[in-house]
Amino acid sequence: MFEKMAGVGSAMGSLLFLYTMLRQFLPPHLQAYFTAYMSKLLSWIDPYIYVSIPEYAGERMKRSEAYAAVEAYLSASCSQRARKLKAEIGKDSDRLLVSMGDHEEVTDDFQGTKLWWTSTSRPTQSTSPPWRPAASDEKRYYRLAFHKRQRELVMSSYLSHVLKEGREVTIKNRQRKLFTNIASNKYDILSRASAWSHVVFEHPSTFATLAMDPDKKKEIIDDLLAFRNRKEYYAKIGKAWKRGYLLYGPPGTGKSTMVAAMANLLDYDIYDLELTAVKDNTALRKLFIETTSKSIIVVEDVDCSLDLTGKRKDGKKTSGDKEDDGKEKKSDPEESSKVTLSGLLNFIDGLWSACGGERLIVFTTNHIEKLDPALIRRGRMDKHIEMSYCGFEAFKVLAKNYLDIDSHPLFDTIRQLLEEVNITPADVAENLTPKSLNDGEETCLGSLIQALKRAKEEGNGESSSSEETVIDASQN
Known part of the structure; x- marks a missing residue:
């Protein structure tokens, strides 16, 4: 083998030397033909x-x-x-x-x-104009x-x-990014400029630190990981590789924190879509096209973003609807967003939703009852996740996060109070946060117990009311 390789190398060296010598004596119009024939000859020798x-x-x-x-x-x-x-x-x-x-x-x-x-x-010598730097x-x-x-x-x-x-x-x-959309009136829809701006995404939230029932948390994690690994499955059943999540519950229950935990688990970028900054349905499609795979598209407080709360039922026309003669109503370009419910539905699961793949679409709301049923039905928002008040298991996660303790004699008292009073994880976290360097676990747990007892007394004093008792952290 070595003898054959040596022979091939010697032959190639001789041909290259001969090519270099002869090329000097050939006229320019023959050099191209000579080079082509030499390349063919070398291809027979070089395998x-x-x-x-x-x-x-x-x-x-x-x-x-x-x-x-x-x-x-x-x-x-x-x-x-x-x-x-x-x-x-x-x-x-x-x-x-x-x-x-x-x-x-x-x-x-x-x-x-x-x-x-x-x-x-x-x-290499740059051929760029003097005013343009070379690549x-x-x-x-x-x-x-x-x-x-x-x-x-x-x-x-x-x-x-x-x-x-x-x-x-x-x-x-x-480096993962957090994107937000630029107001539609600040860029040209037909221009090549991106409609998104971004910062580095460095949110520390994970499912390990998320205050939630462990069984419910595991169910969500399993669902997310199954989605990430099912590219072939989605292609087999003929569906776009995307999944919708609806996070609903009172303020302070960790909906935004849940989105950050999802991104950190899957290693996805986040696109925070502000619907009120989108001019119309065309601009909304442009935004969607510019999103990348492996991303989460989030619309927070969707019930407050636009008037998409079931207007179809009372027969009133929303901005962007058509008159009886089929012509679209004229409107002042300085008016608010013209995104319609139909445009948002097409954004979620219409033809344009199949552009790209591996995306999560997440809506958050404090009032699920205000949303149009067509917007949150299965197939659009595939999984509904209730972000509820803090239970004892969620409290233990927060106690571990803020005080680095797994058990304490005061835990039994807190368990009993949590069964009687509705309190958000944000309020629990505020009470567990040390207010000075001298505050220890005893002080913080005692502060939480006092807040729970105060809320319980206020709730008992309003027993005739059917409203739920919610703790305001500002009372502490």
């Missing part, structure tokens, strides 16, 4: 195929997604074997991405086949080499494998 993946394609104004995927794939699977490495902060990432250095070669094994990756760069001073690219016998394997399976694995590494390393 390897080469695939180049440049960093920038076309006018080099945008980094190639394929290059980024290969870079992420090699950093995870092959860079451990490279001698020269480089480290840089990847796009939308908060950690260093270690990849192959320039002019470094590593091998990769795929289904028993050996392949070679090389990282190459060379200086890069060097032209970088990865080159894949493999035996021509493996062409079918590489083209049909390996390149797809690299792209998929590279994208997963990129998503894992990315």
Whole structure:
């Protein structure tokens, strides 16, 4: 084998030397023909195929997604074997991405086949106008080499494998974001400018710290994880890969905290959609199209965002409805949002909802009875989650979070009071928060007990009222 390889190398070297010498004496119009014939001759001797993946394609104004995927794939699977490495902060990432250095070669094994990756760069002259900075001073690219016998394997399976694995590494390393939509009158619907602005998402909430009944919490976690792993199932049944969640309950029961816990569990971005800032249904579709996969689209307090609370029942026309002659009513462009119930329903599960995949749509409300039944039916809001008042199991989670205790003699008193008084987790957390450095667990638990007793007395004094007793933290 070594003798054959040595012979092939010697022949290739001789041909390259001959090509270089002869090319100097050929007229320019013959050099192209000579180069083409030499390439064909070399292809008979060299049994390897080469695939180049440049960093920038076309006018080099945008980094190639394929290059980024290969870079992420090699950093995870092959860079451990490279001698020269480089480290840089990847796009939308908060950690260093270690990849192959320039002019470094590593091998990769795929289904028993050996392949070679090389990282190459060379200086380049910028063709950009003087007022536009060059995309890069060097032209970088990865080159894949493999035996021509493996062409079918590489083209049909390996390149797809690299792209998929590279994208997963990129998503894992990315810096998650919290998006909010810009008011429609501040951007042109037909422009290329994004309708979303964002900040880094760093909310610490998790299901472990969420004050909720453990069985109910486990049910929600199982449902979320099942959704994330059912891409093929959704394709099989012919449904868009999305799921709707309706979180309802009194203020202070942790609806926003639940959304943050969902995002941290699934490693998703959050799009906080403010419906009152959306001009009309067209703008709403544009916003949806610009959302990415692996994201949660949230509409908080949907009952307060727009007048979507069952207007169809009383026959009144809402803004954006059509007159009897079929013409849409004219309105002042400075008026409030023209998003209609129909537009919101199409946003949730209409044809446009199938653009992209792996999305959660979450509505929160304090008054579920005010919402139109069409908006929250199964198939749109697939899972209804009641965020209720604080029970004893939820209290124990808060006690662990705020006081780092699992048990205490006062727990029995608190259990009894929680069965008699309705109190939100936010109010419990406020009472458990130490107000000074000298406040210990005894003081904080005593503060909570006093608040519960006070609320119980006030509730007994209003026994003729059918309203539920809710504690106001400001009373403490």
